[in-house]
Amino acid sequence: METLFSLLIGVFFASAVYLMLSKHTVRILLGIAILGNGVNLLLFTAGRLTREIPPIIPFDSDVLPSAAANPLPQALILTAIVISFSFFAFLLVLTYRGYQELGTDNTDEMRLAEPKDESLPPLGY
Amino acid sequence: MAAPTTAPIDLSAAMVMAPTALADWLVIAPMGLMITLGAVLMMVRHKLHLHGWIAIPGLVALVILDGLLLWRVAVDGPFTMTAGRWLPPFGISFTADLLGALLAFTSGIVALAAGIYGLRDINATGRRYGFFPFLMLLMAGVTGAFLTGDIFNLYVWFEVLLISSFGLLILGSERQQVDGALKYAVLNLIGTTLFLIAVGYVYAIFGTLNMADIARKVPEQRDVAPLLTLSTLFILAFAMKAAAFPVNFWLPASYHTPRVVVSALFGGLLTKVGVYAMIRVMVMLFPLEREELSLLLAIAAALTMVLGALGALAQSDLRRMAGFAVIAGIGNVVAGVAIGGQTGISGAILYALHSIVAMTALYLLAGEAARIGGSWSLQTLGGLYRQAPGLAVSAFVIFFATAGLPPFSGLWPKIIILKAALDIGAWWLSAALLVSALILTLTLGRVFLLAFWRPQLASAVGEPVSPATWHRSGPLVGLVAVLVFFGMFPDLPVRLSQGAAATLLDPTAYIQSVFPTGGAE
Amino acid sequence: MNTLILRTVAPPITALMLVFSVFVLLRGHNEPGGGFIGGLIAASALAIYGIAYGVSAVRHAIRFHPMAIAGFGLLVGALSGVVSIFAGVPFMTGLWIYPSIFGVEVPLATVISFDIGVYFVVLGSVGSIALALEERETD
Amino acid sequence: MADQAPLTLLCLFLPFLTALLAPAAVRRFGHGGSWGLALAPLLAFLHFLTFLPQISAGEVVTGGYAWVPSLNLSFSWFLDGLSLTFALLITGIGTLIVLYSGGYMKGHPQQGRFLCFILLFMGAMLGLVVSDSFLMLFVYWELTSITSFLLIGFDHEREAARRSALQALVVTGLGGLSLLAGLIFLWNMTGVTQLSLLVNVDDTLRNSPFYLAALLLLLGGAFTKSAQFPFHFWLPNAMEAPTPVSAYLHSATMVKAGVYLLMRLNPVMGATPAWEILLPFFGGVTLIAGTLLAIRQTDLKLMLAYTTMASLGLLVMLTGFDTPHAVEAAVLYLVAHSLFKGALFMVAGLVDHEAGTRDVTKLGGLRGDMPITFAAALLAALSMGGLPLFLGFLAKEEIYYALAHGDLRSIVFTLVAIVGNGLMFAIAFAVALKPFLGPHVETPKHAHEGPPLMWIGPALLASLGLVGGVLSGVAHRFVSTPMASAVAGEPRLVEISTIPHLGMPLLLSVITVAFGVLVYLRLDQARDMMVRLLTAIGSGPDRGFDHVVSGLVRLSVAVTRIVQPGRLEIYITVTFVLLALTLLVPSFLYGELPDMPTWPDELYFHEWAIILLAVIGLFAVLRASDRLTAIVSLGIQGFAVAVIFLLFGAADLAFTQFMVETLSVVILALVMTRLRLSPRDHRPPRQFAFDAAISIACGLGFTLLLMKTTQLPFNLELTEFFNTYSKVIAHGANVVNVILVDFRGTDTLGEIAVVMITGLAVLALIRVRLRDPLPDTNVETTAEGDRS
Structure with a gap:
């Protein structure tokens, strides 16, 4: 199963990378969202896979049966999901503001911070 | 929600039973204090007059706590507190060793300086939209990162400081900030994501996240696990955070856009967290892999410092120049890491400490120069030597400290790293170090000539500027005093960074502090 | 989007979602759920109310600025960790007490207050973002 | 004499401490404050004077304190004949310079600052010559560079002064770095960090394979500091500094630091072929170039500046000329030069100060107005010209003793010395006689004799040249012999006296003087000739410096445009190309590829279906031609x-x-x-292929690494612990939630901090009104946008 998941994760990462290589901020944003999912799946697979039994201790037991899924990666992913959602929200609004303020979603045209034709620094003394 | 259903169980199999000394709280306290104050500031966000009264004493307390922490580590060696009382590696351990404590303490100092400077530099809007909460949580992230002993937790603190830096980056109300912030955010997000991915692989290989535990397990797994690929991934992720060539783009693209006090904080702190993580992971966890990849690191280091220095020379804008100066400094640190060994690592650590102070001071200086001279650009600046002699003295110190000339603090790490490079016969790396230092000398000498010595341009004569209040001059003078004092009496920081390097190269003490009884095997 | 239907169903839905969010929060320690998901549900409730009645109505209804609520949540979370200093145990150690209220033994713990902190942070923060975005739309 | 150590330490820091007082002293006492300030170097001078008997008896004095024990570096000094002589020259001439500055800078608004810089520089120079440990030497060496930067750029409102200051900083800074590398080389080769211990390890050093590298690096330091050709250009430009600075830098200090270093290293690094070729060659070239360039000048200070360069060449030449008497000659010439050059510079400054010009063609007949100055100038010139009775004569005799031998090399260098000395003779008298003799020429200011503050210095230094020559026995006993012994690394006895002995050296001296007189009489023709010659040669290294600086700036701009092009697309592309390399190259290089996996046949149909759905969602996002499709597809893969x-x-x-x-x-x-966006992602075919290749490489890299790691046995220690104790200790049945709020609660604390900050950051982003960037102003931000 891990093999198949590895391939799936590869597809996730490849898609994310392709989208992020775009000039357009919106596509970069989509890429970031997919990247987050890829990372989560990677963490999930890193803890090895088990089918269907959630890590919840039954009422009549004190310990979790060993067939249950590995809870640690799940907890890590929960943390990571929340964080990546936060970043996604921030970036989304940033993109929106970028479009508003700079009038474009094309990163090639966003040259306010690093203008294109800057004059040489003074050469004298 | 049920009470325990079985008979009392043996807690000692799961928990640390030894009583917790109050002094152990020192490793948590800086981070805890900053988060608490950040939360409080958030609750009183609209009561602007309270912000300074909460934040500045808070930062003073942070410096004191960090100082006590450093003192304790220097005297007693590393110590650990594991959150939740769980036995390591099951809970999240916070472990303070010399490296973390030194960086935390130095960061505390510059945060205090920036906080005080920010009282005047940040206007009401900036404050209402969270300058001080962002600052507090940035510091929570920074100190948390320096002191945590858990690699996933390190990632979390990276994110805390990253999102705080996003917030700070957009506070200055200028349109170019959106552009800078976009590049900064996207590239840094890629960097931290790569770090998280690497952490995922670490978990997949070792089944643990505690760094002391990983350090113990690496030798067992060395023959089977893909540690070199993993190490390269770590290096790439941390190089991005540290702004090493060729993944340093985000820094020059964004650091000049926010308010200068924010740039100062960033210049001092953010890249150093990346450097810290690189040292922690590559030196302490994967020493043999670092050795194997040292050529890669050395090439990156040489390019970083030379291109950083050249980049600084190419700028007219003082802030952009400072950004490239930060990068050149990172090159020096990475060179130390690449060389390795007691000398190289201690040089890298010492340089990082120096750079935290010097780069913050450099940005604050640029801010004052621009405030008095009315411009950021060397094209129009002039006459500052006459107008602000005190500032000229600060500039003289900061410039030569940055270029690594005596008697200022930049000299010593440069000498140590150069010695380390020549010890192993890396003449080209030494040459890069020297070329970088020379170009920086030329660059900063030119700035002194043009902005300070050159008479004020007739077109630039404007209204007289109000003299600097202590909010502005105090932090600058304080940082300059640090640069001068440790330039003339470098023994203490040198000794401490040597101690830090020794602990990293032989992490027995670090591991011992996490697993006092040899651990739960 | 200020349709009559939405205005009619919004109050009960909001109330229901808020109650449900608290339920999800409290059961989280033993069943799927917890502070984060609870907070998200509560924030969505605010968002729906905001769409129906306008952002200012929501702001008026919750009295505090959402970010202040988030700050309160973070404070609760941090204090839940720090309070263990008084028990002489490390940071974030779960402390449980079982006071008897009206004859019922109620378990109270710092881990629960911590989860409540998470709930408030998410409620405040995500709510604030949602409201801010909605507010733009009505400009 | 161990009890001397605290006093010596105090003397080493006295100039620095006094420097801090200088501005206040001048503010309080005006230019007369320099009388008080001069006490500092005077006291130091007297202190060092007390060591003379000991040193002349062949002892060395060392002392020191712990400084940076962690680097095995102590603040330690080492006084032998060489360093003591230097210390005496620095403090002695320094005293006179401080006094002279009091007069010269009288009424200057920044006189206090000037004296402060002079004293700082003095402290640096003094520390340099007494340093025992390498690093301390380097620290002081660089200190002289940065303090001279301040001094040369003192008249900072003039562009030429700024340029010269930067030039000196960069050239000597380059040398400083070279020196540092050289010193660390020495340290690594010998394991010794102190100059005083170097003497014991000479053979390992000379035989080391790194000898030549170390030597070249050290020479890089010495040659730049001592203005050897082709690094000489900064020195005449340093004349932009006020004259007291020139007098000080050129007589006993700054430029002599390089010679000091060479003399210091001579016992351990000398007497090798490289040493004996490089030093005389560069020294000789510098000597000739310096004198020729001096001839063309009409400015008194520049004439002197170029002869300084020439004299330094002569000193370097002699230091590397391993014949009997060479070391003695170098020592004698160094001392004589310090005295007469200091005096002549101060004379030039006096003339300038009183007459308002220092152009030699516009001066004449001042002897009546400035008799003391004239006397001092004459005495100094006689010494510089090397005429009998003067210290300069002794030096010249010794030089010819050293050089005049039968072999070809000696003949060549003898000729070089004759030409150089002859030309210097001519210039000495041009400076000393031209302004004073002949008909009176009208000058911008009506000249008077200067105040005592100003003539004490030159008069005293010039007289010392005579005293030293007449009382050569005393001078040799206390100064020349110990210094020569230190430079040679073995006992030497200097015996030359001012009574001429018939022989080859005397003959050569006579030839030199005759040549000098000839040139002096034909100075104008010689000058024209040189001007024509130099015009023919074109630009020298001085213009070259400008080209290098502006070229470097242009280069840096060009390079920075390439490495920092300002386009996010390029930044991301580079990052991902590196990522692909990072993942794939080590995997192949170090054999970290996974084993061939078996076909996954254990999956159920619905699992396949959902995985397929995710992939379809991904492709739909990639191929989406409008926003709605993209959003929906993103949702599909997420769900x-x-x-x-x-x-x-x-x-x-x-x-x-x-x-x-x-x-x-x-x-x-x-x-x-709300955005009006171009719906399609237009990528030209090549771009598409390139991007796709990068993406697939990255994806492949992650896949391979994940396969490899999941094929390893897994350690479930943590999970077992959580499963065991989640309920019984942490009282929670949902293990994931227990991990989140208890086992790893700190992560969650960080996470909610992130969430909270995001809320605030988004709020700020939406609410704060942005202005146009105003890069050239720093107006307090007035943006207001809060409505809540």
Whole structure:
């Protein structure tokens, strides 16, 4: 199963990378969202896979049966999901503001911070 | 929600039973204090007059706590507190060793300086939209990162400081900030994501996240696990955070856009967290892999410092120049890491400490120069030597400290790293170090000539500027005093960074502090 | 989007979602759920109310600025960790007490207050973002 | 005499401490404050004077304190004949310079600052010559560079002064770095960090394979500092500094530091072929170039400056000329030069100060107005010209003793010395006689004799040249012999006296003087000739410096445009190319590829279906031609992931993922509908192929690494612990939640901090009104946008 998941994760990462290589901020944003999912799946697979039994201790037991899924990666992913959602929200609004303020979603045209034709620094003394 | 259903169980199999000394709280306290104050500031966000009264004493307390922490580590060696009382590696351990404590303490100092400077530099809007909460949580992230002993937790603190830096980056109300912030955010997000991915692989290989535990397990797994690929991934992720060539783009693209006090904080702190993580992971966890990849690191280091220095020379804008100066400094640190060994690592650590102070001071200086001279650009600046002699003295110190000339603090790490490079016969790396230092000398000498010595341009004569209040001059003078004092009496920081390097190269003490009884095997 | 239907169903839905969010929060320690998901549900409730009645109505209804609520949540979370200093145990150690209220033994713990902190942070923060975005739309 | 150490330490720091007082002293006492300030170097001078008997008896005095024990570096000094002589020259001439500055800078608004800089520089120079440990030497060496930067750029409102200051900083800074590398080389080769211990290890050093590298690096330091050709250009430009600075830098200090270093290293690094070729060669070239360049000048200071360069060449030449008497000659010439050059510079300054010009063609007949100055100038010139009775004569005799031998090399260098000395003779008298003799020429200011503050210095130094020559026995006993012994590394006895002995040296001296007189009489023709010659040669290294600086700036701009092009697309592309390399290259290089996996046949149909759905969602996002498709497709892959979590036992995750994905899609839709965007992702075919290749490489890299790591046996220690204690100790049945709030609660604390900050950051982003960037102003921001 891990093999198949590895391939799936590869597809996730490849898609994310392709989208992020775009000039357009919106596509970069989509890429970031997919990247987050890829990372989560990677963490999930890193803890090895088990089918269907959630890590919840039954009422009549004190310990979790060993067939249950590995809870640690799940907890890590929960943390990571929340964080990546936060970043996604921030970036989304940033993109929106970028479009508003700079009038474009094309990163090639966003040259306010690093203008294109800057004059040489003074050469004298 | 049920009470325990079985008979009392043996807690000692799961928990640390030894009583917790109050002094152990020192490793948590800086981070805890900053988060608490950040939360409080958030609750009183609209009561602007309270912000300074909460934040500045808070930062003073942070410096004191960090100082006590450093003192304790220097005297007693590393110590650990594991959150939740769980036995390591099951809970999240916070472990303070010399490296973390030194960086935390130095960061505390510059945060205090920036906080005080920010009282005047940040206007009401900036404050209402969270300058001080962002600052507090940035510091929570920074100190948390320096002191945590858990690699996933390190990632979390990276994110805390990253999102705080996003917030700070957009506070200055200028349109170019959106552009800078976009590049900064996207590239840094890629960097931290790569770090998280690497952490995922670490978990997949070792089944643990505690760094002391990983350090113990690496030798067992060395023959089977893909540690070199993993190490390269770590290096790439941390190089991005540290702004090493060729993944340093985000820094020059964004650091000049926010308010200068924010740039100062960033210049001092953010890249150093990346450097810290690189040292922690590559030196302490994967020493043999670092050795194997040292050529890669050395090439990156040489390019970083030379291109950083050249980049600084190419700028007219003082802030952009400072950004490239930060990068050149990172090159020096990475060179130390690449060389390795007691000398190289201690040089890298010492340089990082120096750079935290010097780069913050450099940005604050640029801010004052621009405030008095009315411009950021060397094209129009002039006459500052006459107008602000005190500032000229600060500039003289900061410039030569940055270029690594005596008697200022930049000299010593440069000498140590150069010695380390020549010890192993890396003449080209030494040459890069020297070329970088020379170009920086030329660059900063030119700035002194043009902005300070050159008479004020007739077109630039404007209204007289109000003299600097202590909010502005105090932090600058304080940082300059640090640069001068440790330039003339470098023994203490040198000794401490040597101690830090020794602990990293032989992490027995670090591991011992996490697993006092040899651990739960 | 200020349709009559939405205005009619919004109050009960909001109330229901808020109650449900608290339920999800409290059961989280033993069943799927917890502070984060609870907070998200509560924030969505605010968002729906905001769409129906306008952002200012929501702001008026919750009295505090959402970010202040988030700050309160973070404070609760941090204090839940720090309070263990008084028990002489490390940071974030779960402390449980079982006071008897009206004859019922109620378990109270710092881990629960911590989860409540998470709930408030998410409620405040995500709510604030949602409201801010909605507010733009009505400009 | 161990009890001397604290006093010596105090003397070493006295100039620095006094420097801090200088501005206040001048503010309080005016230019007369320099009388008080001069006490500092005077006291130091007297202190060092007390060591003379000891040193002349062949002893060395060392002392020191711990400084940086962690680097095995102590603040330690080492006084032998060489360093003591230097210390005496620095403090002695320094005293006179401070006095002279008091007069010269009288009424200057920044006189206090000037004296402060002079004293700082003096402290640096003094520390340099007494340093024992390498690093301390380097620290002081660089200190002289940065303090001279301040001094040369003192008249900072003039561009030429700024340029010269930067030039000196860069050239000597370059040398300083070279020196540092050289010193560390020495340290590594010998294991010794102190100059005084170097003497014991000479053979390992000379035989080391790194000898030549170390030597070249050290020479890089010495030659730049001592203005050897082709690094000489900064020195005449340093004349932009006020004259007291020139007098000080050129007589006993700054420029002599390089010679000092060479003399210091002579016992351990000398007497090798490289040493004996490089030093005389560069020294000789510098000597000739310096004198020729001096001839063309009409400015008194510049004439002297170029002869300084020539004299330094002579000194370097002699230091590397391993014949009997060479070391003695160098020592004698060094002392004589310090005295007469200091005096002549001060004379030039006096003339300038009183007459208002220092152009030799516009001066004449001042002897009546400035008799003391004239006397001092004459005495100094006689010494510089090397006429009998003067110290300069002794030096010249010794030089010819050293050089005049039968072999070809000696003949060549003898000729070089004759030409150089002859030309210097001519210039000495041009400076000393031209302004004073002949008909009176009208000058911008009506000249008077200067105040005592100003003539004490030159008069005293010039007289010392005579005293030293007449009382050569005393001078040799206390100064020349110990110094020569120190430079040679073995006992030497200097015996030359001012009574001429018939022989080859005397003959050569006579030839030199005759040549000098000839040139002096034909000075104008000689000058014209040189001007024509130099015009023919074109630009020298001085212009070259400008070209280098502006070229470097242009280069840096060009390079920075390439490495920092300002386009996010390039930044991301580079990052991902590196990522692909990072993942794939080590995997192949170090054999870290996974084993061939077996075909996954254990999956159920619905699991396949959902994985397929996720992939379809991804491709739909990639191919999306409008916003809505993109958003919906993004939702599909997100929900597919949620279902995958559910199928593999992660209910909490699925729940959260579902919620988060919904919210993401909603806010994405909310925001995207307000943007007018180009719907399609236009990439030209080549770009598409390139991007696709990078993406696939990255994806492949992650896949391979994940396969490799999941093929390893897994350590479930942590999970077992959580499963065991989640309920019994932490009282929670949902292990995931217990991990989140208890086992790893600190992560969650950080996470909610992130969430809270995001809320605030988004708020700030939406609310704060942005202005146009105003890069050239720093107006307090007035933006207001808060409405809540």
